[in-house]
Amino acid sequence: DGGITQSPKYLFRKEGQNVTLSCEQNLNHDAMYWYRQDPGQGLRLIYYSQIVNDFQKGDIAEGYSVSREKKESFPLTVTSAQKNPTAFYLCASSMSQGGFSGANVLTFGAGSRLTVL
């Protein structure tokens, strides 16, 4: 089955610790994204990557870092600099912009819920 796998599903962290959330896709999609979902605020874009070894900041990138060394992988690190890291994190992917069919349609993973103690 093609899809996006996020791990861990639940994660607890002490203040001051960095944590890395995994996101792997086997859809052969070029673009990958990280969103943060908070109640009443919808989905806010953290980082996105349209191609391997390249990524751009989204709207709320402060306190987060990413890498894109492989097409299928886009891990997100929540650093100790993130002031309010407790949230639900969603990874997504899409085919690259260019064709009509499938342009900008996102496939989402099941999410990772991070709680800072």
Added chain:
Amino acid sequence: AQSVSQHNHHVILSEAASLELGCNYSYGGTVNLFWYVQYPGQHLQLLLKYFSGDPLVKGIKGFEAEFIKSKFSFNLRKPSVQWSDTAEYFCAAGGATNKLIFGTGTLLAVQP
């Protein structure tokens, strides 16, 4: 600035009632419009999309949405809701950068 507004935060309906969820967007240039749905315990998934052509688009499970360019709107409709439509609904707008902007979501509860 680019933005998507969903004015209904919580909607409660009885089964068989009609549904309309509002979505307004502000987005420069050519825009693609989407509705995504998140059923309890499930992944976010695409409900329907508009890229061009007929402004009335039909999606899964009997949902439809109408793109009204003059009103910058893309409202979601369903003539008769079911209990299984209970979910959170997100409107989104995207363009050439491949970057989507989401609204804050509407939580729909359908009472049997």
